[in-house]
Amino acid sequence: MGGNSSDSDNDNIDISSLLVPTAKSSQKKNKSSKEKSSEKTVEINPEETATKSKPGNKTKSNFELLGLxxxxxxxxxxxxxxxxxxxxRKTIPVIxxxxxxxxxARTGSGKTASYMLPILHRLYAHKQQIGIRCVIIVPNRELAIQVYNEAIYFIKGSNSNLRVGLxxxxxxxxSQFNLLVTQNPDIVIATPGRLLHVSVEMKLSFNLLExxxxxxxxxxxxxxxxxxxxxLLNIFPKARQTLLFSATMPESLVGFINLGLSDPFFVRLDTELKLSENLSMSFFNIQENNRDASLMFLLDxxxxxxxTIIFCSTKxxxxxxxxxxxKFGYxxxxxxxxLDQTARQIQMNLFRKxxxxxxIVTDLAARGIDIPILDYVINYNFIDNTKIFVHRVGRVARAGRSGWAYSLLTPDELPYLIDLKLFLGRELVYGKGKDVDYRxxxxxxxxxxxxxxxxVSSISAYFSVDSALENCRTASNNSxxxxxxSRIVPSASSYKEAKLLVSSKATLEPNPLFSSTLNSSQLTMINSISGYKPNQTIFEQGLRGNKLISDPARLSIVQFRLKNSGYIKETKNKQRVNEKISEIQPEKSFVDDEYYIPHRKPDADTEKGYALLKGNTFAEQAQNAMVSLTNDDNFNRPINKKVLRWDSKKKNFVQGLGIGSDNKKLITTESGVKLPATYKTxxxxxxxxxxxxxxxQVGQVELPGMSDNFENKKRVKNFHTKISARKELDSKHINYEKSLKKRKFESGDNGKQKSDKIPKIINGKLNVGKSKDGKMLKSELLTAExxxxxxxxxxxxxxxxxxxxSKPRK
Known part of the structure; x- marks a missing residue:
């Protein structure tokens, strides 16, 4: 992992240094021509190159120079x-x-092609030997379908006969059993839960996995x-190549130590530019009861x-x-x-087409999904994790396109915005002026x-006439x-800064993106109302005449002012002096750029945002409190079987892990991992x-026409007269004893059955017997006559x- 610090420089990359050995050998043969071609590998059509260039001086395309x-x-x-x-450019030659x-690398930077192209180059063609050669694991179904379609496109475009399964x-x-048995796919793209289920059911072997x-x-x-x-990692062979890709990856790889990485090449690009440079963002401070109206205003x-994609927190x-x-006509x-898989595919296709x-989605669609023409992202509910924000807004401004991201924030969500500011390292600008850079x-x-x-008025009208809409809103509020x-708790410093932000009333400034909708008189009135401070307390409001003198609450306030008049004047004078000093002479920083050693790393906020576990939930804190020296080979294996746990039935602390107390049956695999019994049915x-x-079995040679075995059996000559052995009786069947006695009687085991009544098979056909009189039995088959x-x-x-x-015959 060390020694790759120079990889962060993306602009000064020499492609010739990344050439594979085959390219280097060709370079020795024709040095002069290679020096010329290495300067011109910019944008070349491979087909035109194959036709126009001479065989001895052929110019390679950019992707060929990477080893493809x-x-x-x-x-x-x-x-x-x-x-x-x-x-x-960084990963393809290494893979x-x-x-x-x-x-x-950031979202939309081509990570899928970064691993798909070298995988297809390595596997090259379909093998007749049965077995999966590559497994690609993704977190959700939509991303799996997208990667599958991308693989199909590259395979057809390269005229390869590789097979891909989903x-x-x-x-x-x-259908998935049929895929693995009859199709023999080389590449399988899967989600972890279903892949494990299928592998346990089939006792699937991955001995050929590369x-x-x-x-x-x-x-x-x-x-x-x-x-x-x-x-899954216990099932997979140790001698394999492992690839990890993500848009948000921590610098420390401790969380991935159990993936079996062997001297990995660590590539971490665009750490300063976490978002696309073509992405514009704007944040809107709202009140909770106006969230729906604000969303409809933005859509308008x-x-x-x-x-447009709208991200929410719950279904x-x-x-x-x-x-x-x-209701609003969208x-x-x-x-x-x-949601059911078929329904999810239908809904996604409606949007893609x-x-x-x-x-409208949850964070399910925030990872990896590429929608060709997407203009806007709206965060209806703000995030509690900075990584989720990066993946949400990463759906737009992909592959050189531009896009917008709007986020709605209530006052209690401001601390998460401060965490995001620290993570991105960007300045937070409050709606002042129109010359602001949204990117x-x-x-x-x-x-x-x-x-x-x-x-607001339109939504109120819909709620007054539609009870179903009101019920849905109630369910949404309860969720x-x-x-x-369950949200992640923001840092204490973010809470303090957010509190100062609210008290300074900077959030009351209108957003400059839509401030033109208000005229200057309205803005003046809003600012004057927001900055108004009454001279009277609540006890003095509405008092007139004699009540102004005789009211006990008002008299107590007057006495308090007379008693503390000196302290009040002194406080006001200090505030005025501090305001003048801040206007005249700004506060200087004591940090020396050359000799000051900070108490924390410069990128500490970034690494905190990229961390796999935040450590803010109770489960994570409890996990960190445990110390284990033996069970270090599993992610979620219980640490101590003698640990005390609370039993809700006994209302007391008991020893043990509680396995089976919830009436859920478990099975133990060969590696010792406990899985639900539904995995083996x-x-x-x-x-x-x-x-x-x-x-x-894995390793066997693929049979020609394996998928047609069932059809071939039905096409055998004399299929309807073929005699086969009887099926074994099911001991759990309700008529097992009766069927067993009948079969024993027919076979003559009890001595009562006559041997001449046993049907005989001659030349594969049933031979009919004779009657009691010794005559041959008549055949029941009728001739045409x-x-x-x-x-x-x-x-x-x-x-x-x-x-x-009867009609007379002619």
């Missing part, structure tokens, strides 16, 4: 990639050299996939034709907003975690009631109460019995009974 094959270079050109991005890589939750297990890739690696740990990852300013809020925006789709303009600073301002009064209790055995397919005779007899009977004369 010519076919893959053509696929990248048709995909629209002309220049490799910084993360691609091609079969070294472990841990890479971090294993995600929500799809049927039988590459293991984790996309959005830090999210896999944060989402609670510790048990699944532990078992954006317009109905712009593609109940998603359902409520979907119903609300529909077409919207929605996605949340517990521009059939709807709004997509380099955090611009914050107020949305006044005058701006949103139309939306937000629980969500706020014999579904694969039932699938093999149903389809009559063979249970192929016999069938015609029976029909004529039935017709004549019908005519006699109905007195119908």
């Amino acid at each position: 094959s010519q076919n893959l270079a053509k696929a990248t050109y048709h995909r629209g990639y002309r220049q490799p991005t910084p993360v691609q 091609v050299s079969k070294r472990d890589v841990v890479a971090m 294993i995600v939750g929500g799809d049927s297990l039988e 590459v293991l890739c984790f996309d959005e690696a830090d999210r896999l740990f944060e989402m609670g996939f510790g048990v699944q990852l532990t078992e 300013k954006i317009g109905a034709k712009k593609q 109940y809020t998603v359902e409520y907003l979907h119903l609300l925006v529909t 077409k919207a789709a929605y996605i949340y975690g517990s 521009n059939l709807v303009s709004l997509l 380099k600073t955090l611009v914050m301002g107020n949305l006044s009631n005058e701006m949103i009064h139309n939306q 937000m109460i629980k969500y706020r209790k 014999d579904a694969f055995k039932d699938y093999l019995k149903k389809t009559k397919l063979p249970n192929v 016999k069938i015609r005779k029976n029909r004529s007899i039935q017709e004549s009977k019908f005519r006699r009974s109905n007195n119908v004369k």
Whole structure:
């Protein structure tokens, strides 16, 4: 991991130093031509190069210089990639050299192609040997589908015959069994839970695995996939290449120590520029009861034709907003975690095909999903984690496009904005002036009631006539109460700064983005009202005449002022002096740029934001309080079996882990990891019995036409007369004893069965026996002549009974 400090310099990268050995050998053969071509590798069409260039002096494209094959270079050109991005220039040559890589780069920088292209280059072509050769693990289904489509595009573009499979939750297990048994995929893209379920059901072996890739690696740990990852890593072979990619990766790799990394190459780009340089951001200070009206105001300013994603914190809020925006005439789709997989795909396709303009989602869609034409992101609920903010706003301003990110904040969410300011290292500007840079600073301002009064009245009218909308809002508010209790606690310094920010009334300044909607007289009136301080206390309000003299509350206030008049004057004089001093001579910093040693690292706030565990929740603090010297090979394995725990039934502390107390059955794998019993249900055995397919083993040679085995069995000659052995009786069946006695009687085990009644099989056909008289039994099969005779007899009977004369024959 050490020795890569120079990798942060993205502008001064010499591509010739990243060439693979094959490129270096060609360089020795033709030095003069290579020196010329290395200066001209800027934007070259591989197809034009193959036709126009001479064989001896062929100019390679940029992606070929990174070590990729010519076919893959053509696929990248048709995909629209002309220049490799910084993360691609850094990682592709290292991955091609079969070294472990841990890479971090901002959203929209081409990380998917950074690992997909060298994986396809390494696997090259489909093997007839049965077994998975590459596994790509992603945190959610939408990202898995996107990576799958990207892999399919590159495979078809490079004329490769590699096979890709998708294993995600929500799809049927039988279809995924069929994929692994009949298709023999080389690359499997999966979510960890379903991949472990399928591997346990099938007793799947990964002996041929060459590459293991984790996309959005830090999210896999944060989402609670510790048990699944532990078992999967025990199943995967140790001799493999491991790749980790994410947009937010901590500098310390302690959290990934159990992934089996071997001398990884650490790439950490754009640490200063965490967001896209084409992203503009604006923050709006609002009141909680005006959150819905503020959202509708922003949507009205954006317009109905712009593609917009709205991020919420709970699925109940998603359902409520979907119903609300529909009332206002917007077409919207929605996605949340517990939504059915088919419904999620339908909703995402509606938004991708521009059939709807709004997509309302939870943080499920914040990771890795690339939507081609996306203009705006709105944070309806603000984040409690700076990494989530980076992934949310990273959905826009991707691949050189520009975009906007709007965020709604209430006063209790201001500390999280201060944490974000420290993490991004940007200045927080309060709505002063119009010449503000929305791309380099955090611009914050107020949305006044005058701006949103139309939306407030419209929403009130909808609530008065629609009870379903009111019920959805109640459910959303109740879910937000629980969500706020589970939020990460911001730092104490952020609380203090946010408190000073509220007391200074800087948040009351209107946001300069929409301040033009108010005229100067309205702004003057708002500022005068906000800065008004009455000279009387609440006890003196409304007192007139004799009450002004005789009221006891007013007299007590007067006595207090007379008693403390000196202290009040002294305090006011100090405030005036301090104001004059601050205006005349600003406070100087005591920090010496050359000799001062700070008490904390310069990038401490950034690393705190990137950390996998924040340490602010009770579970994390309890985990950190435990000390273990033995169980260091699993992520979430219980530390001590004798630890005391609270038993809600016995109302007392008891020893043990409580396994089984919740009536959930568990199974123990070979590596000792406990999994739910639902992971092993014999579904694969039932699938093999149903389809009559063979249970192929890893390492065997793929049978030609393996997927047609079931059809071939039905095409066998004399299939309906084929005699096969009887099935074994099920001992758990209700008629087991009766069927067993019947079978024993037919087989003659009890001596009562006569041997001449046993059916005999001669030449694969059932031989009929003889009757009691010794005569041959008549065959029940009718000939064509016999069938015609029976029909004529039935017709004549019908005519006699109905007195119908027969037609004369011609």
